[in-house]
Amino acid sequence: MVRMADVARAAGVSVMTVSNVLNERLPVGESTRARVMEAVEALGYEVNLTARHLRAGRTDTVAFVVPSFHDYFGELADQVAPLVEAEGRHLVLERTSANAEQEMEALSVARLRIYDGVLLSVAGLDLETLARVRTAKPIVLLGERDVPEHFNHVRLANESGAHLATAHMIERGSRRILALGCSPDATHMMTDRRVGWENACHEAGLAADPAYVVPVSDYTSLGGREAMLKVIASGLPFDGVFAVTDIVALGALSALADSGLRVPGDVQLAGFDNLDMSRFIPPGITSVDVNREGVAEAAVGLLHRQMSGWTGPAEHVVAPVRLVVRGSTRGGA
Amino acid sequence: MVRMADVARAAGVSVMTVSNVLNERLPVGESTRARVMEAVEALGYEVNLTARHLRAGRTDTVAFVVPSFHDYFGELADQVAPLVEAEGRHLVLERTSANAEQEMEALSVARLRIYDGVLLSVAGLDLETLARVRTAKPIVLLGERDVPEHFNHVRLANESGAHLATAHMIERGSRRILALGCSPDATHMMTDRRVGWENACHEAGLAADPAYVVPVSDYTSLGGREAMLKVIASGLPFDGVFAVTDIVALGALSALADSGLRVPGDVQLAGFDNLDMSRFIPPGITSVDVNREGVAEAAVGLLHRQMSGWTGPAEHVVAPVRLVVRGSTRGGA
DNA sequence: CTGTTAGCGCTTTCAT
DNA sequence: ATGAAAGCGCTAACAG
Numbered sequence: 074m075v076r077m078a079d080v081a082r083a084a085g086v087s088v089m090t091v092s093n094v095l096n097e098r099l100p101v102g103e104s105t106r107a108r109v110m111e112a113v114e115a116l117g118y119e120v121n122l123t124a125r126h127l128r129a130g131r132t133d134t135v136a137f138v139v140p141s142f143h144d145y146f147g148e149l150a151d152q153v154a155p156l157v158e159a160e161g162r163h164l165v166l167e168r169t170s171a172n173a174e175q176e177m178e179a180l181s182v183a184r185l186r187i188y189d190g191v192l193l194s195v196a197g198l199d200l201e202t203l204a205r206v207r208t209a210k211p212i213v214l215l216g217e218r219d220v221p222e223h224f225n226h227v228r229l230a231n232e233s234g235a236h237l238a239t240a241h242m243i244e245r246g247s248r249r250i251l252a253l254g255c256s257p258d259a260t261h262m263m264t265d266r267r268v269g270w271e272n273a274c275h276e277a278g279l280a281a282d283p284a285y286v287v288p289v290s291d292y293t294s295l296g297g298r299e300a301m302l303k304v305i306a307s308g309l310p311f312d313g314v315f316a317v318t319d320i321v322a323l324g325a326l327s328a329l330a331d332s333g334l335r336v337p338g339d340v341q342l343a344g345f346d347n348l349d350m351s352r353f354i355p356p357g358i359t360s361v362d363v364n365r366e367g368v369a370e371a372a373v374g375l376l377h378r379q380m381s382g383w384t385g386p387a388e389h390v391v392a393p394v395r396l397v398v399r400g401s402t403r404g405g406a
Numbered sequence: 407m408v409r410m411a412d413v414a415r416a417a418g419v420s421v422m423t424v425s426n427v428l429n430e431r432l433p434v435g436e437s438t439r440a441r442v443m444e445a446v447e448a449l450g451y452e453v454n455l456t457a458r459h460l461r462a463g464r465t466d467t468v469a470f471v472v473p474s475f476h477d478y479f480g481e482l483a484d485q486v487a488p489l490v491e492a493e494g495r496h497l498v499l500e501r502t503s504a505n506a507e508q509e510m511e512a513l514s515v516a517r518l519r520i521y522d523g524v525l526l527s528v529a530g531l532d533l534e535t536l537a538r539v540r541t542a543k544p545i546v547l548l549g550e551r552d553v554p555e556h557f558n559h560v561r562l563a564n565e566s567g568a569h570l571a572t573a574h575m576i577e578r579g580s581r582r583i584l585a586l587g588c589s590p591d592a593t594h595m596m597t598d599r600r601v602g603w604e605n606a607c608h609e610a611g612l613a614a615d616p617a618y619v620v621p622v623s624d625y626t627s628l629g630g631r632e633a634m635l636k637v638i639a640s641g642l643p644f645d646g647v648f649a650v651t652d653i654v655a656l657g658a659l660s661a662l663a664d665s666g667l668r669v670p671g672d673v674q675l676a677g678f679d680n681l682d683m684s685r686f687i688p689p690g691i692t693s694v695d696v697n698r699e700g701v702a703e704a705a706v707g708l709l710h711r712q713m714s715g716w717t718g719p720a721e722h723v724v725a726p727v728r729l730v731v732r733g734s735t736r737g738g739a
Numbered sequence: 740c741t742g743t744t745a746g747c748g749c750t751t752t753c754a755t
Numbered sequence: 756a757t758g759a760a761a762g763c764g765c766t767a768a769c770a771g
Contacts, residue, residue: 119516124748147480166499183452330688355663457764
């Protein structure tokens, strides 16, 4: 491990001169500078950032802590990265692995402290853990659940989005719409989307029959597919499906296709998140667009404000959504 | 910023006693321990990991450096994470943002040094940058291109996979198969997949006409879709498409559907990567499965071996692939 | 069981 | 223009 002192010795100067050459802080004589650079090359020296970070009291790094790396969060992270980098900081992603059996708790508050700022996705994070996070560190919460007042928070207009999607399918002729992936449980994170579905049904004079609220074992395409197959097998009549996420919607689409039900002819289908793939999957999945760029901008904006020393009250942003109509609902293409 | 010294003062003990309590290293008297814990709680103390890292000379953290967070790399990262965590280390993802206009070069060698080990995806990384990476740090390269001998490297059996997919479609009746997303350029990273396609064609006594090698503007579904539409508009006759990635294949599927071409009736379609979605997109996309779990295990295994002090010669793993047949090719369901 | 000393590698401050 | 000293917050090693 080559230290700055090694370079200094090789070049016959003090460590401070090496530091000044490398950081271009104080002016250094041309010949000295040349000798230093030569020694740096010869020894293959690279600065030890850990030491610099300790000394500086900051790491110039922002963490985005997500429940998993794929799909929605991966796409969101790609939006966040350039915004963070534009402020001259690095972005790293970490998982709330929440592997309780592991002795290592991934989301220790201490770990968050190594970052200058943290974007924390609250999906799959128990509120107790969240309560322990009382830190002065700039932090912005991201996700669809209620959080303590004092946190900055960006969430989606879930109810409004679910309402849009459901009302659209009703307008296009559906009368019995499943709420796939919603839960009857009031404390559940997908509650807002179920409420949006309910309201849309009621406003159209339709029943929001609890039998049409169909939970999924997990928020994957497989989970959506299996729940959908079960409904089909049960004989429950339906002519529309509102899926809580595009991933779940894809599973539903798969099940419908295998069962010989045509989309949108027999059943209309709409999802939530507007993932890139939803545009391309025939016949195109109608979806609630969550404006990932806007969410990323809002979150990074709040974070940056905190990192700049702002100490005003926390803000709670509800990012607007819009419906993108495609072929999986009638009139979509 | 609460320091350990603050806790020590509040509890009326020395900093070492605080350290011993928190790390459970040396035994501490029960009453002392209680007072320390009380002070920790009262002050809301959290250990400064940067200082600990400097002192310890390691960070217990592994970085996976990827070109982008979504799709293939997001899914791979989810496989890598538990393997790294099983060894008691944290995993973080970083992007090779390669934003040249930014003054910040994301992939400075110094930055890699803050990690105990690095998994580095070489996709979208110029060889020059790679050559600069002469470090003692444990590092494993990941991706489809040639790299200097002295690096540990995990890549896929690209040629074999492309051959499998192409031969399968030929066997099922296709005679004019497009190589979508491949490039005629020999130095290109998708060369191996083009060669596999060529060989499969030749072995079946078919021409591997360069006109059937269709590049894409970028490896997205949109890129695949537009290239596909252009081919259709050109009138070039074809009855099969081998797409270099599932993402590109999805774009092709979209274009085929919009053009009234049935899959697999008029055109068979196969992709590469076997993303989760490919199983669910009707009629199911036949794809080359790259065994992400195996790739993750091989890469993390090599990395762990290096981190344990192994100094033998570098290994170059070629991960085997297999074809997963689905509805987008005949006989798939 | 508890305290003191030293030092991880770097940079801020002050002196020359 | 260059160098010496001090210290960021922590913990290994040793002393008591």
